[in-house]
Amino acid sequence: MSNGGSALGGADASELFQLLRDGSPRTVSELAAVTGLARSTVGLRLDALTSLGLIGPVDPGLSTGGRPPKRVALLPLARLALAIDVGASHVQVALTNLVGDVLLRQRAPISVAAGPDPVLGRALQLVDPLLEELGRDRAAIIAIGVGLPGPVHFETGRPSKPPLMPGWDAFDVPGWFRDHIDAPVLVDNDVNIMALGEHSRLESPAGHFLFVKVATGIGAGIISGGRLQRGAQGIAGDIGHVRVSRGTGVLCRCGNEGCLEALASGPAVAAELSAHGVEARSARDVVALVADGDLRAIQAVRQAGRDLGEVLAASISFLNPSVITIGGQMAAAGEHLLAGVREVVYQRAMPLATRNLQIATARTADKAGLIGAGMLAIHHALSPEGLQAL
Numbered sequence: 001m002s003n004g005g006s007a008l009g010g011a012d013a014s015e016l017f018q019l020l021r022d023g024s025p026r027t028v029s030e031l032a033a034v035t036g037l038a039r040s041t042v043g044l045r046l047d048a049l050t051s052l053g054l055i056g057p058v059d060p061g062l063s064t065g066g067r068p069p070k071r072v073a074l075l076p077l078a079r080l081a082l083a084i085d086v087g088a089s090h091v092q093v094a095l096t097n098l099v100g101d102v103l104l105r106q107r108a109p110i111s112v113a114a115g116p117d118p119v120l121g122r123a124l125q126l127v128d129p130l131l132e133e134l135g136r137d138r139a140a141i142i143a144i145g146v147g148l149p150g151p152v153h154f155e156t157g158r159p160s161k162p163p164l165m166p167g168w169d170a171f172d173v174p175g176w177f178r179d180h181i182d183a184p185v186l187v188d189n190d191v192n193i194m195a196l197g198e199h200s201r202l203e204s205p206a207g208h209f210l211f212v213k214v215a216t217g218i219g220a221g222i223i224s225g226g227r228l229q230r231g232a233q234g235i236a237g238d239i240g241h242v243r244v245s246r247g248t249g250v251l252c253r254c255g256n257e258g259c260l261e262a263l264a265s266g267p268a269v270a271a272e273l274s275a276h277g278v279e280a281r282s283a284r285d286v287v288a289l290v291a292d293g294d295l296r297a298i299q300a301v302r303q304a305g306r307d308l309g310e311v312l313a314a315s316i317s318f319l320n321p322s323v324i325t326i327g328g329q330m331a332a333a334g335e336h337l338l339a340g341v342r343e344v345v346y347q348r349a350m351p352l353a354t355r356n357l358q359i360a361t362a363r364t365a366d367k368a369g370l371i372g373a374g375m376l377a378i379h380h381a382l383s384p385e386g387l388q389a390l
Helices: 011-018 027-033 039-051 116-133 173-178 191-197 260-264 266-275 283-293 295-319 331-334 335-349 365-380 384-389
Strands: 057-060 071-076 080-086 092-098 102-109 141-148 185-191 211-214 216-226 227-229 323-327 358-362
Touching: 011 027, 011 211, 011 384, 027 039, 039 057, 071 295, 080 116, 080 191, 080 365, 092 116, 102 116, 102 365, 116 173, 141 173, 141 191, 173 185, 173 211, 173 335, 185 365, 191 211, 191 216, 191 227, 191 323, 191 365, 211 295, 216 260, 216 295, 260 266, 260 283, 260 295, 260 331, 266 283, 266 295, 266 331, 283 295, 295 323, 295 331, 295 335, 323 335, 331 335, 335 358, 365 384
Parallel strands: 080 141, 141 185, 211 323, 323 358
Antiparallel strands: 057 071, 080 092, 092 102, 211 216, 216 227
8 A cells, every 4th residue: 555655755664764763773784684675675765764864874884895884873863852851849851862862951940830831831941041052943853752740641641630730630731832842742640751761771671660759749650561551541550549557547638548648758758757846848858867867757768668568569469560669759768768668568469479579769860750751752753653744
């Protein structure tokens, strides 16, 4: 079937491009051997991709005699991805290349409760100086990835009744950005975005992976069978509102009592310490107290870890991950939080499920959301469908 005269010269060109997305140089002969296409056909497909400016020649390969073979590769800086990570009290943006490396980033404080126009407008204000520093403009942006701290309907990119985000429900985030930048926009829950970023930086591949963010809220990003799982309404992994055993009588902002978030989030731990005469107003204060060796803060963080471990023990029985990493502001409390988690997980989860289970602090720290948002944007822009759109 004809593709109607696509600029790519046929669907196979975009499929061929998928072999080059890792950035490794390859010769026409190598590509022909992998794809089973004739060298002449591969050459035509590469010409079409070169016309888009996404690939180009690199240093010649080793020759076995005669002229060295020409090699082509993805040009990582041909275009840029814009990554935006919106938190409860901040927004940070980054420009990445086409293999997902963060080139430049910037962060600014702003409350997500200020509403979509002020928050997204602030994000956009941070972008132009970064582009200028790279000598580029908005036309260089191939796609935009956005993470929001609440449930998102992924297909539309609109927040869905987010509890911490007044004024955001059903707001057309992709439409807002398209009014300012001519590029596709992908929007997801921030924990899903962070899970993608952290998963990409693991030392060893893990097809079954759980990323847990412990900050103002608590949530999990689930990767199962190598694929991110969002659920029917985009709230898969909303473990912050699972009841824990010591939560009787503790009210949560969701209207229920006993939720994990109401006991183990950064603000909850800070409030508990304040009630006992320890000055703490935020997760950052709690982490600072732990770093200073405050015993009451250490005990409170370990208990928060036990509460989290109670929920994760049940999650492990459902999902059977091989790796769990914990990020967010409270993860900076380090081994004290992990000690509480491990204590309960290894006590309550089935031995078979925990035999080779790794539980660790996230490697990507505060960059997980930016890395993941950039990856989400790049994956869409460089997919066969995305290339056809180009």
